[in-house]
Amino acid sequence: MAQWLYSEASPATQREIARVRAHELGAHWVGSYEDNGISAYTGAARPSLDRLIAACHAGLVDVIITFNISRLSRADPLDVVPVLIDLLDRGVTIVSIVEGEFRRGNASDLIRLVAGLNAAHAESRSKSAAVSAVKAAARELGGYLSGKAPYGFALAPETRHTADGDPFVIQRLARRDDEAAVIRHVVGRLLDADSPATLTGIAAALNADGIPTRGATVGKQTANSAWCLRTLDRIVRDPRVAGFAAEVVYADRTRPDGRPSASVAGYRIVRDPDGRPIEAHPRIIDPETWFRLQHRLDRRPTRAAPLDPPRPALLSALGILYCECGAAMKSHRNTRHGFRPAYRCTRPRGVRRPGDHAGDCTISQRALDEHVVGNVFAHATGSDRSWWSGAPLDERRAFVALLVRRITVTKAPGPGCRAPVAERVSILLTCGILVSQVSFAQAKPAASLEA
Template sequence: MLRLAVGYARQSKKKADKSEASPQTQDEAIRRKAPERGCRLLKIYRDIGVSGYDPTVKRKDFEQLLNYCRQNEVHEIIVYNITRFSRREPKDAIPVVLELFSLGITITSVCEGSFSPDNTMELIMLIMRIDAAHQDSKNKSEAISDAKRLAKQFGGWTGGVPPYGMESYAQSVTRVLDGEPVTVTIRLLRPVPRNEDGTDQASIALRMVDRIFEFKDKPWSGKKNGHPASVSAVVAWMNSAGWVGQNGAAWRTPTAKRILSDPRLAGFAAETVYHKDSDGNPTRTLSGYKMLRDEETGEPITIGEALIPPARWFELQKWLRGREWGRSDTPWSEKVLTAMGVLKCECSRPMTGSPRLYKCSRPPGVVEEGKHAGGNTINLADVDDYVARRIMAVLMTAERDEETLDTLAEATRRLAKLRENPAARGERASLVGERREITNDINRLYDDLKAGIYEGKIGRARFLQEKETLEKRQAVIERRIAEVGGPELPALPIAEWTYTEDPNGDPLGEGSWWQKADTADRRMLVSLFVDEVRVRKAAGRGGRNRVCRVEERVSVFMAKPKHEEHEAQESEGQVALSESVSAA
């Protein structure tokens, strides 16, 4: 009777290559080996794009293979070589081997022979093979890590495909390490040479950036996703002009956004960050970039020349983030309150503008349980007037109560952000994002500890090591945030905003700031002082003598500090903020 066997193939890279360990080669060798061993091959389990060295990576098919062996009669597992079975430390791999041996299963390597459960010497040989595979991977990993670490210390690029519009070049540099001069050859990045016809990658990338800066601060009355400075609109413009993308293909929005978001275009070192699957394993789908920083100072590491000046790149990132989150300082339309994320219907939907009305954006005919029936509209001019008067009331009674002072303090902080240097603002946003990621990593580490993943002496040591590493990174980021500091806090121009020539002193009357201000300035004032404007549906139709009871229908929630908006503020900044508001 033929023995029953299952195969297992694994490759760290998802794409097939010409190496002897490619998935196709492994499959063919396993199929040939099965009849030589007197076995009928039932199935081949395959983990492609999965490391056999990293103990934190989950091998789905390998786990399925083990479960199949536990539940069914299997006599043999066939692999191409032992490195496909495992590259992990023997202490991690041996329990799996012993379990398979207890089930009477022989492990066969096409290249190294068979290891049966009833032969002690073969068990010892298998353990030695596993240890050799682990040491080989460990040595390679340490060599690569050391090379990359040294390159980072010397300000070098750590390899891979150069970013779009950039090329790498070699340069010898000398640094003092541990008191001794060390000279190494590192690779740096610089923009690719320019062509006269502007078809080189650097010129095309700059053309996209210039297009965004040409239009991003101009008013736009059309649909938001049609704004000429949006990435999708820039891509459409590039394609219509015949500027081809990589490999001669047409431009796509995700590709353009990925290029424009790359910190390496500004001369900063960065690592690519990939999305993770449901098991927490990295996929091949890019989610963004992580800017690399000096371990001691927290400052960005530079890796050569910049294609986009850092200050301009940081300002570009602010625009891209604003587009992604649906928020921006750009006046999207001529309406004061629309497209700012401020004006909301009582059903929580945003309200849109028409020539004379603000209206709920719920599509006609759509019914939502527990929400208002039919539409919800309100006179546009009356709402604008009501919101403006609420703001003026705060400005003209600045010293009256603590709640008003809180609103003024938050408005001061927001005005400071608007006037701040884009490079400082961008770096702080990057630092705050990194701090958030580290905090999440620490929380996940403690969750794993609570779940028992780090049980035992070795597990406890690994937990403490990872905890120390994360806390060290957190301290560096916190120190750098303090060094970057907050924006310089200005005094609010209250006298300018409340100025009026109206004989009755009306702050919105004839000759007032509000009356003279254009839509962009009015929107700016609203963004400083208002968090939300909520509109309730009218109790009934107005009849012949329609009156907009705006005071009864509209609630204005004035600006209040939010945790996520204060994440870069230190205690000194809070004191300075209070002093600035008091002076104002």
């Protein structure tokens, strides 16, 4: 019996409760799927939930434990119930710590399941209406509603009054002096009349000087983040640093998991009916300097022979491929003659902690793909891989993401040294098997997936 905990933003205590419940059921604990930060109500793509359903369809999971049924979904029950009934019909048992068990063929369980989903949906719908009303009131009073404060600013509460005279607290942008100083330094280097710097060079210098990014000062998952060209370009392109009201324009593409892109493509200055920019925030640099900087950045030379647009690779952008230094690795390839596709470490320039590798770290894309796929089939799914060669890339990527938790690549011994892939790569499968040169012989059989 293979069991998963599905828990959206679940604390460790809830996972421990689920582990105890799994032990009581005689289930083999496989792990947890979490869609942290993604609403279960709005209909946004939930990649972890999709992977969990795929695991159930593949017969890898037959028990789902969730703290309560609303953690699975708060969407319209008319959309959700058919999916959950399909899981029940496949023999999957859904266990709620709060509401109890839901099994196939039990009418009472089905009624309780529908009632729980309906209550969760109604609660979220009511909260959504209330939040929309509050945002509308804050917007009317000039509040900042664009999420996190951009670099150089912090959110500051301010009390204003509605038309009826009632006090109402809104959020405004306030200048953050430490970050504002970094922005002024960057702008000064870019506009230096004698020796203007590049964004890439400035990013490397900031990293070497130990100047922290926003993520390094306030983030958990981004605590090890570093400066790069894209980050600096986004900051100095933001009209808000000149005091202007602005709207963020996101890239018109989707992520590998199907969600809309969160990449910032640019900014749109908000203007009054006469076409003049609206000033809504404290200035970090004056508008004249900001417009002069945009002209300077727009005149940057472009590549004589631009690279082909990036194409998805089997292992890229799945959140599973990492370099030995801890940085993610990404696909690096194009169609130029003689160019061999590779995966490359994304560690920013100027960042190197004690013990980290020097220089770049790359590995053949073809060799790594074949090594990973061979081990996945050998240890997790048996020997039948006849379907693999004819499957679309999206299906193959989803299959790998379902069964692989982490891949770690070490740097080659030296320039020109082509060590075997097996000596440079370790693979941790979702079933707990570690595949590496050292532990390969001790790997558990695939049957350990099922009790």
